[in-house]
Amino acid sequence: MNQTTVKDLVDEALALNESLYLIEFSISENNKIQVVVDGDNGVPLSECIRISRNVDGNLDKEVEDYSLEVTTPDIAHPLKVKRQYIKNINRILKVKTAEEELEGTLIAADEDKIVLQWKAREPKPVGKGKVTVDKTATLEYKEIKEAKVKIVF
Known part of the structure; x- marks a missing residue:
């Protein structure tokens, strides 16, 4: 899995809503893509879905198997940004x-x-x-x- 390609797709989706920003981004060895986003005014579920669809729609599961998770930081998550x-x-x-x-x-x-x-x-x-x-x-x-x-x- 090309980390740069996936990160570019996440950044592209975030650019459509300037109130959102990336907290964490990782790809595990078994191709589990994890994206944690936050927003100046919170993050509606519809935005997580939109980001997920932007990434998922531009990757080919036939070429490389992966799982994708787009979430917001939970309440116990320390502030990072x-x-x-x-x-x-x-x-x-x-x-x-x-x-x-x-x-x-x-x-x-x-x-x-x-x-x-x-x-x-x-x-x-x-x-x-x-x-x-x-x-x-x-x-x-x-x-x-x-x-x-x-x-x-």
């Missing part, structure tokens, strides 16, 4: 770096970094007891080992 961070502004993220784990509301995301904000209880500067303070962390993408959206019910 900068556009996913932008899409999830104002949501709570769990972020792991080499030094620490943070959980806070994603208040900003750009090409280089993200900004998380959360409330924490800290000892009062004077006297006994604790006070609630606002905390902010700015993280560059290269510092992030894993980031997931926290689901709140």
Whole structure:
């Protein structure tokens, strides 16, 4: 299976809807093609079908046997692409770096970094007891080992 040909077909299908973007693309040794796409406003099932048909319609099963799966990332899937961070502004993220784990509301995301904000209880500067303070962390993408959206019910 020619990986470049299949990737070009996926890119061609994605180009028809600029709100969609590729998260993962792989072809296994037994020719299982797996495509994971996301969108700025979600991905309707009709778009997964359209991408699948574009790929499937341009490959010949008589020449090479394969299976094709076009999906969206599930809720437990870590964020991988900068556009996913932008899409999830104002949501709570769990972020792991080499030094620490943070959980806070994603208040900003750009090409280089993200900004998380959360409330924490800290000892009062004077006297006994604790006070609630606002905390902010700015993280560059290269510092992030894993980031997931926290689901709140």
